[in-house]
Amino acid sequence: MHYNTGYHREAVPLVRRFVEMFRDAEAVCVPSASCVAMMREHYEMMAEADGDLKFIAEVKSLLPRVFEFSELLVNCLGVEDVGAAFAHSVTYHPSCHSLRMLHVGDAPVKLLRSVRDLTLFELPQKEQCCGFGGTFAVKNPDVSLAMLTEKDACVVQTGAEVVTALDNSCLMQIYGGLHRSGSQVRTMHLAEILAETGGAA
Amino acid sequence: MTAREEILASIRNALEVQASDPAGSHARIAQGYNRIGKLNHEARLEFFIDRLVDYDTEIIQVTAEAELPGAIAEALQHAGEDRALIAAAFPAAWLPASVSFKVDNNLPTSEIEGVPAVVTTCEAAVAATGTIILVHEGAQARRVLTLLPDHHICLVRRDQVFELLPETLIAIAAKAAKPITTISGPSATSDIEMTRIRGVHGPRRLTVILYG
Amino acid sequence: MSIVVGKTSKAPDFPVAAKAALKNDQLRRNVHHATNVIRNKRALRVEEMPDWEQLRSAGSEIKAHTLAHLDHYLIEFERNCELAGGKVHWARDADEANKIAIELIRHYGGDGPGVEVIKVKTMTSDEVQMNHALEAAGIKPIETDLADMIVQLGNDEPSHIVVPALHKNRFEIRDIFRDKMEKPELTEQPEDLTAAARGYLRERFLRTKIGISGANFAIADTGSVCVVESEGNGRMCVTLPDVLITLVGIEKVIPSFADLEIFLQTLPRSATGERMNPYNSLWTGVTPGDGPQAFHVILLDNGRTKLLQDEIERETLQCIRCGACLNACPVYRETGGHAYGSIYSGPIGAILSPQLQSLEHSRSLPYASTLCGACYEVCPVKINIPEVLIHLRGEVVREDQKTLSGKLSAENIAMQAAANIFLSHRRYEAAQRMARIGQTIFKRDGQLTNLPGMAGAWTRSRDLRPIPKQSFRDWWKSREKKDGANA
Ligand code: SF4
Numbered sequence: 001m002h003y004n005t006g007y008h009r010e011a012v013p014l015v016r017r018f019v020e021m022f023r024d025a026e027a028v029c030v031p032s033a034s035c036v037a038m039m040r041e042h043y044e045m046m047a048e049a050d051g052d053l054k055f056i057a058e059v060k061s062l063l064p065r066v067f068e069f070s071e072l073l074v075n076c077l078g079v080e081d082v083g084a085a086f087a088h089s090v091t092y093h094p095s096c097h098s099l100r101m102l103h104v105g106d107a108p109v110k111l112l113r114s115v116r117d118l119t120l121f122e123l124p125q126k127e128q129c130c131g132f133g134g135t136f137a138v139k140n141p142d143v144s145l146a147m148l149t150e151k152d153a154c155v156v157q158t159g160a161e162v163v164t165a166l167d168n169s170c171l172m173q174i175y176g177g178l179h180r181s182g183s184q185v186r187t188m189h190l191a192e193i194l195a196e197t198g199g200a201a
Numbered sequence: 202m203t204a205r206e207e208i209l210a211s212i213r214n215a216l217e218v219q220a221s222d223p224a225g226s227h228a229r230i231a232q233g234y235n236r237i238g239k240l241n242h243e244a245r246l247e248f249f250i251d252r253l254v255d256y257d258t259e260i261i262q263v264t265a266e267a268e269l270p271g272a273i274a275e276a277l278q279h280a281g282e283d284r285a286l287i288a289a290a291f292p293a294a295w296l297p298a299s300v301s302f303k304v305d306n307n308l309p310t311s312e313i314e315g316v317p318a319v320v321t322t323c324e325a326a327v328a329a330t331g332t333i334i335l336v337h338e339g340a341q342a343r344r345v346l347t348l349l350p351d352h353h354i355c356l357v358r359r360d361q362v363f364e365l366l367p368e369t370l371i372a373i374a375a376k377a378a379k380p381i382t383t384i385s386g387p388s389a390t391s392d393i394e395m396t397r398i399r400g401v402h403g404p405r406r407l408t409v410i411l412y413g
Numbered sequence: 414m415s416i417v418v419g420k421t422s423k424a425p426d427f428p429v430a431a432k433a434a435l436k437n438d439q440l441r442r443n444v445h446h447a448t449n450v451i452r453n454k455r456a457l458r459v460e461e462m463p464d465w466e467q468l469r470s471a472g473s474e475i476k477a478h479t480l481a482h483l484d485h486y487l488i489e490f491e492r493n494c495e496l497a498g499g500k501v502h503w504a505r506d507a508d509e510a511n512k513i514a515i516e517l518i519r520h521y522g523g524d525g526p527g528v529e530v531i532k533v534k535t536m537t538s539d540e541v542q543m544n545h546a547l548e549a550a551g552i553k554p555i556e557t558d559l560a561d562m563i564v565q566l567g568n569d570e571p572s573h574i575v576v577p578a579l580h581k582n583r584f585e586i587r588d589i590f591r592d593k594m595e596k597p598e599l600t601e602q603p604e605d606l607t608a609a610a611r612g613y614l615r616e617r618f619l620r621t622k623i624g625i626s627g628a629n630f631a632i633a634d635t636g637s638v639c640v641v642e643s644e645g646n647g648r649m650c651v652t653l654p655d656v657l658i659t660l661v662g663i664e665k666v667i668p669s670f671a672d673l674e675i676f677l678q679t680l681p682r683s684a685t686g687e688r689m690n691p692y693n694s695l696w697t698g699v700t701p702g703d704g705p706q707a708f709h710v711i712l713l714d715n716g717r718t719k720l721l722q723d724e725i726e727r728e729t730l731q732c733i734r735c736g737a738c739l740n741a742c743p744v745y746r747e748t749g750g751h752a753y754g755s756i757y758s759g760p761i762g763a764i765l766s767p768q769l770q771s772l773e774h775s776r777s778l779p780y781a782s783t784l785c786g787a788c789y790e791v792c793p794v795k796i797n798i799p800e801v802l803i804h805l806r807g808e809v810v811r812e813d814q815k816t817l818s819g820k821l822s823a824e825n826i827a828m829q830a831a832a833n834i835f836l837s838h839r840r841y842e843a844a845q846r847m848a849r850i851g852q853t854i855f856k857r858d859g860q861l862t863n864l865p866g867m868a869g870a871w872t873r874s875r876d877l878r879p880i881p882k883q884s885f886r887d888w889w890k891s892r893e894k895k896d897g898a899n900a
Contacts, residue, residue, distance in 0.1 A: 175878055177875050235464045
C-alpha cells in the first residue's frame with residue numbers, strides 16, 4: 001500500500017519487519033496475490049535503494065521461498081485435490097496481480113475443479129480489473145465504482161452463488177458493490193472454499 | 202548556445218555512460234523473431250493471395266509476360282475505365298492496344314488528376330501482410346502517379362513475393378534512400394465507430410496482376 | 414524554456430474530470446464500443462504471430478539502445494537527411510518549434526493573410542499546440558486525417574492518440590459535417606461521411622503548397638522519415654506540396670532502416686489490429702522530380718531530455734504511440750481521453766504528461782490507474798507502465814512531504830500512522846481492537862455504510878464488511894491454546 005501509493009521511504013521498514021519475521025521460514029504462504037507480486041517486483045529494488053548489504057542478501061534469500069497460496073499448492077506441492085467439498089456454484093475472478101504478475105495461470109481453476117459438488121461458471125470479461133487498486137478506490141472513487149459496476153454485472157450474469165479470487169482486496173471491492181446493490185452473491189477467498197468440507201457454507 | 206548544442210548537451214549530461222560503440226551494441230540485439238520465411242514457392246503465393254483477398258485487393262493471375270496486355274485490359278475494363286497513366290519506363294510491349302495510356306514525362310498534377318487509373322510494377326511484396334512495396338523509380342512511377350488515380354493496377358512478378366517482412370526489407374535495403382511506399386489494400390479508415398470504410402483519399406481500388 | 418503539452422494548463426484534476434466524463438453515457442458507450450473493437454482485433458492479429466514476444470523484446474531493446482546513444486543517432490540522422498537535401502532544425506520547446514514552422518511558412522508562402530497548410534495527423538504538433546500558434550500568426554492549418562478533421566471542425570480535442578475522435582459516434586459526426594461543410598443533406602452512413610471528407614479535402618490537397626507532417630520513425634543510417642497511415646491523406650501531404658515540414662520528437666529516431674522490420678510488424682497490429690496499415694511512406698531528403706522540393710525537419714525536445722536521466726523514466730521515451738495501452742486500460746475505457754487533461758491520455762498519458770511538464774493537475778495522473786498491468790501486457794515495446802507510475806507517485810509524495818500542508822495532509826498522516834502500526838504486532842492488534850469497537854457506530858444492518866474521512870469515498874457507494882470479531886491471529890492463538898490444552 002505504501003510503496004504503490006508513492007510512500008517509498010515509509011515502505012522500507014515494513015520490508016525489514018517482514019524479513020525479520022520470516023527469514024527462518026521454510027516457505028512463506030501468502031493468501032494474497034497482490035502482496036506476493038509486490039514482494040517479487042519491488043522488495044529487492046527497495047532493499048537495494050536502502051543500500052544495506054545484509055538486508056539485500058536477506059531479501060534475496062527469502063523471496064524464492066515466498067509463495068502465493070494456489071501456487072504453493074499446485075505448482076510446488078503438486079496438490080490439486082485438497083479433499084474439499086462445496087455444493088455451490090462458483091465463479092472465479094482472476095485478479096490482476098495473480099493473472100499478469102504472478103502468472104498463476106490455471107492453478108486456482110484446477111483447485112476449484114477438484115472440489116467435490118462445486119459447479120464452476122466462467123466469468124465474462126474475467127481479465128478486466130475490478131477497480132480496487134489500493135488507494136485508487138479512495139483517490140478515484142467514481143472511476144473505481146464504474147469499473148466495479150461492470151465487474152459485478154458480469155458476476156451476477158454468471159448466476160453463480162459465490163465469487164472467489166486469490167485477493168481479499170478485490171473480494172472486498174466486489175463484495176462492497178454486490179452487497180450495496182442487494183445481490184445475494186457471496187464472496188469467498190479460494191482458501192475459504194478449499195477449507196469447506198461439505199457442511200453448510 | 203544554439204538549440205542544437207543545448208539539446209545535445211542535455212542528452213549527454215543525462216546519459217552518464219558515454220556512447221562507446223553504438224554500432225556494435227546495436228548489432229548485438231537479439232533477433233529472436235522470424236526473419237526468413239519457411240514456405241515453399243507455391244505455399245508462399247497461396248498465402249499472399251489469401252492475404253490480398255482479406256484486404257479487398259482484386260487479383261488477376263497470368264503466367265507469361267505475353268499475357269500482361271490482356272490482363273491489364275481486363276483490369277481496366279472490369280472497372281469501366283479506358284484511360285490510364287504509366288511511367289515513361291513502363292515496357293511498351295505490356296500495354297494493351299485497346300486503351301489509351303498517358304505517359305508521365307513529368308506531367309503536372311493538373312494533368313494527372315482526373316485520369317482514372319495507373320499501371321505500375323513493384324519492387325517486392327510481403328505475403329504475410331498482403332503488402333506490395335513500391336520504390337518510386339522506373340516503371341514503379343513517381344509517387345503522385347500512384348496516388349491521385351482512383352484505381353491502382355500493380356504488376357507483381359511471382360518471384361518478387363517474400364513470405365515475411367524482414368526478408369523483404371533486407372532485399373530492398375540497397376534502395377532504402379529512395380522514396381518508398383508500402384501498400385496493403387485500398388485506402389481505408391476506421392475512424393467512424395471503428396467501421397472499416399474502403400477508399401478515403403488514396404486509390405479506392407487496388408488490382409494486383411500476378412505474373413512470371 | 415516553457416514545456417507545453419497540449420492545453421493541459423487549464424485542466425482540472427483527473428478525479429474531477431473523470432467524474433464529469435462518467436456522467437456522459439453517450440461518450441462512455443462510444444468509448445466502450447471503440448476500445449472493444451480494437452482490443453479484439455488486436456488480440457486476433459497478435460495471436461497469429463508465433464514470434465510476438467520476441468518482436469516485443471527486440472523492439473524494446475532497440476528503443477532502449479537508441480535512447481542510450483541518442484546524441485549519436487540524432488547527429489547521424491541530421492547528417493544523412495541533410496546530405497539528401499533536407500534541412501534539420503532543433504527546437505528546445507513548443508514555442509521554438511512553432512516559431513521555426515511559422516518562419517518557414519512565411520518564407521515559402523509569403524506573409525500575406527490566409528496562407529494555408531495541409532497537415533497529416535501528428536500528435537507532436539498537438540503537443541506543441543501548433544494549430545493555435547499558426548492561427549495566431551494568420552496561417553490556416555487544414556487537418557486531413559478524418560478523425561483530426563472531425564476534431565478540428567468540431568472545435569474539439571483529441572481523446573485518443575490513434576483514433577482521436579473515437580468519443581464521437583456517426584450521428585455526432587454527421588452533425589459536425591453538416592454544419593461545417595454546409596451539406597445539410599448528409600446522412601450518418603460512414604460511407605457517406607467518408608465520401609464527404611474526400612470531396613471536401615481533394616481540392617485542398619491539390620492547391621495547398623505547404624504540408625506539415627509528423628513522423629513515426631526517423632531513420633539514422635539513411636536520414637529517412639517514415640509515416641504510417643491508412644487513408645492516403647498522409648501520402649497526399651508528403652507528396653503533393655512544394656514544401657514539407659516534418660515535426661519529430663527526438664525520441665522517434667531509430668538506428669537503421671533494418672529496424673523497421675520489427676516496428677512495422679508490431680505497430681499496426683498493436684494500433685489498429687491490422688496486419689499492416691494500408692500505407693507507409695518513406696522518403697529521404699529531397700528527390701528531384703518527385704514530391705516536395707524543399708524539406709525541413711524540426712527535431713523537438715520539449716522536456717524529453719529531462720526524462721533520459723532516470724532509467725525508469727527513460728523507458729517512457731520508448732513509446733511508439735500505438736495506443737494499445739489506452740484500449741486495454743480499464744480506467745480509460747470508463748472515462749475516455751479528455752479526463753486526462755492532455756492530448757496524451759490513457760496509461761501512456763498518465764506517465765508522459767506529468768514528466769514532460771510539472772503542472773499542478775498532472776500530479777493526479779500517476780494515480781489514475783489501478784496498476785492492473787493490462788497496459789504493460791500489450792505494450793509492443795514493453796514499457797513497464799505500472800512501474801513508472803509507482804516511481805512517479807514516489808516523486809509526488811516526496812515533493813508533497815517537503816511542504817507543511819503536504820506533511821499535515823490526511824493521507825500523509827494516515828500513511829505514517831499505518832506504517833507505524835504495521836511495524837509492531839502489538840500496535841496492529843490494538844488498532845484492530847479499536848477499529849472493531851469504533852466501527853459499531855457506522856454499522857447499519859451489519860455493514861459499514863457511511864465511514865468518515867478518506868474511507869468515506871469508498872463507502873459512499875459500496876459497503877464494507879466489518880472487521881470480524883476474531884482475527885486470523887486470534888483464531889490461530891486460540892487454536893494453539895486449545896491444541897496446547899489437548900496435548
Ligand atoms: S506505451 Fe506502449 S502500448 Fe502505450 S502507446 Fe506507447 S507503445 Fe503503445
